Amino acid sequence: MASGTSHFPEKVQGFDRNAAMVCFRTINQAEYEQNHAEFKIIYDFHSSPFGDYLVGVTNTDKAVAFLTFVKEGNEEGLANLRKCWPLSELVEVDDNETSQIMQTVFSSDTVANNSLRLLLMGTEFQMKVWQCLLDIPKGTSITYEQVARNINNPKAVRAVGNAVMKNKIAYLVPCHRVKGKSGSNKYKWGAEMKDAILSYEKQE
């Protein structure tokens, strides 16, 4: 935490903040390929109100780089993590190393939430979409069309759907807060999960 009056400095060791006060850092594919040795990822499984999930965190600055909900077998989530960060060394750790970070994720303590850091990798377009998602207030939802307008690309509605789907950090990048205009409600882990997360957020 920086000195001074602001609780939330604009920059924290190379991380930016968006309107929702989430800390994030962005890299593109080329930067990742050049410096992939720096992006060693430690991972572990945890539980949430919505089931078990797999989380991956950079070992240096402890930025969340990956989060997926897992079903029975853990292999699918792990394969997904490898696919997202193919050049990174992946190290499974005992729960202590990541649980300190993760116990804040599903907490209603906003100060704790704001201490989280995210590492986003994708194209310029995907970054715009994901940053737009981070600005959606908790418990509310908007449409793909509105997201497209917000990033000044009003016709790219369908492309927004694509980008949302490719988000690597479930829940923290709130893809569950985007809905179809005419009630369509698709989600990687099922529409029920999407609704469950949204109503959970509204309760807080």
Next chain:
DNA sequence: GAGACCAGCAGGG
């Protein structure tokens, strides 16, 4: 570079 794929949307049966 072409062609297919989509968690979209509007419009018409």
Next chain:
DNA sequence: CCCTGCTGGTCTC
């Protein structure tokens, strides 16, 4: 409800 045309970014040859 399903089908069709239009759409733009990404992925796969």
